[in-house]
Amino acid sequence: MTDDVEAAPSAPAAARHLAPGDVGLVAPRDFGHAAPFTFRGGQVLPGFSLRYETYGELNAARDNAIVICHALSGDHHCAGWHSPSDRKPGWWNNLIGPGKAVDTRRFFVVCANVLGGCQGSTGPSSPDAATGRPYGAAFPPVTIPDMVRAQRLLLDHLGVAVVHAVIGGSMGGMLALQFAIEYPRLVRRVLAMATTGRESAQAIAFNEVGRQAIMQDPAWNRGDYALGEGPRVGLAIARMMAHITYLSDASMDRKFGRRKRRAAETEASAFDVQFEVEGYLRHQGQSFINRFDANTYLYITRALDQFDLEEAAGSLEVAFAPVEAETLIVGFTSDWLFPPEQNRALALALLRAGKRASYAELATDLGHDSFLLESEELYALVRGFLDRPATPAP
């Protein structure tokens, strides 16, 4: 997902975290799981930790938790501000907060960086206790179900008895669906947006180009590099390319068109930045390498590619058979990475399996990242889905 779908807040920088409807200053915490954790592939880690944030309070019945699942390049910081001088709030700040669609006055919101991630949770950049060096390519192949099982342990640690809803877009939507399949008694509602039950060849192809950019960078060194080093060029190129797949022709045209940088800013070579869109992508690539680990990029894109609900169960209906949650799938017309068709297929399979499921489609031109959209229509849909008291399955 991109970093900049949200419009810049208009309040003065120093006071933005105090805005009404904002969760304000937040701090991440770490959950350490000290027991061995076995991955789907059979490999075992002696333990792991997840970095997470929570907003709102867990109620006495311990049934008001909402789990937010982030996308490939996202993290646990989905709302509020880490410091008053932050340039931007958490990535879903427009959706989450007191009085917002995900109302933190009512719900206890939990968001964790996924297992295999690089924003504080255990992943390939974490030190391997056996060697003292980062795991690198020795990290166990991580899957979406592994990420979900790790987050379940966090929820147990937090004392959550019932999850009111799991919400996610893109990869987060995969996690949300997996939550409902894996833990049917735990999860009351699933809201999955701009997602898929399995990636198309095109989506796998884009991930593969990203991986090749990383692995062909000599600094990748088969995954063996020191913290803060590694295939920075390859990772930046992977990000630039992936970033295009999160947008749309129309939204890029509106944002950049063919606008050019002023001559004074362009340099001598014919291949320096000339168009605004080039400068934008280079900036995206550069800022990404300062916050993201290349090995995590390889591991998580692989987890995305391998996620296949249909293959795992024989059919989508069989995959969804255990689900007890009410499900809402939301597709976006301009999303060409996980297009409406793939989102519809999820809702139809849930309905065929006799589940309570709805499908809504928003007409937007922002591409895959539309799920981060500031849209009153989307907020009203989400609010309506979350507000009603849970009804038992018929």
Added chain:
Amino acid sequence: MEKRTVDMQIIGDWVEPGTRVLDLGCGPGDLLAYLMQTKGVAAVGVDLEFSRIAACVRRGVSAYQGDMTTLMRAFPERHFDRVICSRTVQELAEPKAVILEALRVGRALTVGFVNHGFWKNRVAMLLGGRKVRNEVYTTAWFESRPANPVTIADFEDFCAAHGIRVAHRVHLAGNWRDPCTLLPNLLAGYALYDLTRA
């Protein structure tokens, strides 16, 4: 509103408790919410508009935004105990395809429609020479969706020609409340059919 209530009751009478019901053109989910409440059905609606799906979601009615025929094609035969097509049939692009598909995915099909053959419509057309406008036909020709006004006689012919069995039929007078048994194509304002495959 009152007219709506009467046909909801009749439609409800034909629904077995606890069954699976699909509503084609479900709108904000009024009928399905009513059937969930009174009959405990497992309800699914389909509609084209985002705002109507959002209204369904808000009241706990499962709803799918999209084309009804595409939706039905995604289901196996007889997946639903009953499909309902209430006041939608005259606005469909391909009514025949929808009705036959509904009889494939549903064990039974309820169709409810305004009888265009009702005498007031005939008189209005004959004397006025214009598109009928009244409390049922509220829009001018240029502001309404394409419509195939259908009469009871047309519909009966259609069922006979396509081997569709009429299990029940209810014709309501112009007030949409009292039963109409005499010359329904002329005197009935509203018609409800309970159909199955022959």
